[in-house]
Amino acid sequence: DTEVTQTPKHLVMGMTNKKSLKCEQHMGHRAMYWYKQKAKKPPELMFVYSYEKLSINESVPSRFSPECPNSSLLNLHLHALQPEDSALYLCASSQDTGGRGYTFGSGTRLTVV
Amino acid sequence: GEDVEQSLFLSVREGDSSVINCTYTDSSSTYLYWYKQEPGAGLQLLTYIFSNMDMKQDQRLTVLLNKKDKHLSLRIADTQTGDSAIYFCADDTNAGKSTFGDGTTLTVKP
Numbered sequence: 001d002t003e004v005t006q007t008p009k010h011l012v013m014g015m016t017n018k019k020s021l022k023c024e025q026h027m028g029h030r031a032m033y034w035y036k037q038k039a040k041k042p043p044e045l046m047f048v049y050s051y052e053k054l055s056i057n058e059s060v061p062s063r064f065s066p067e068c069p070n071s072s073l074l075n076l077h078l079h080a081l082q083p084e085d086s087a088l089y090l091c092a093s094s095q096d097t098g099g100r101g102y103t104f105g106s107g108t109r110l111t112v113v
Numbered sequence: 114g115e116d117v118e119q120s121l122f123l124s125v126r127e128g129d130s131s132v133i134n135c136t137y138t139d140s141s142s143t144y145l146y147w148y149k150q151e152p153g154a155g156l157q158l159l160t161y162i163f164s165n166m167d168m169k170q171d172q173r174l175t176v177l178l179n180k181k182d183k184h185l186s187l188r189i190a191d192t193q194t195g196d197s198a199i200y201f202c203a204d205d206t207n208a209g210k211s212t213f214g215d216g217t218t219l220t221v222k223p
Contacts, residue, residue, distance in 0.1 A: 004155075043201075043213055048210070090155050100161060101148075101161045102211070106153075
């Protein structure tokens, strides 16, 4: 298995809703990442988990809450989002944080209404 | 801070070679990467080069690295319409934090 699987593929949520994005990999990678990507822009790093511990939080608002229940799973809990949070949310993994590139999932297209 | 820059657009004819260029500012980059993103999809790692290498070839892809000038290029030989996508250059100067360029949109015309 050489994939990162993200669910759901599309999500529409109201500003008062609570939802979660899920990410799963079975490559034995020990680093996992959440990125946010706006249209025609590069991905922006949000969070990094290394060996199931949060190692980097790029000053992301608290309405985004990451969780790493085990080495294969990564969640992003969403609460009280704003319309400007609408974007493609990408999960990625790598063997560790030491290089050789990331494997990205296909993303969750989030629309906040 | 770190910066990675790319030209935004490139248009080529099918069968021609494409060359996408990238410059970066941080000389401590250990690896440099090329990713491809097709519409509606995530990023796909195409290739990477270790900072002590000058060139890496992988089938139709050739990566050239000029560390002195902090310049990276990706050459795609015999470009096909399926190569139309956005190509991102990235580095990894801080463990776990890659800096991405703005992406080059490659359009391949039949």
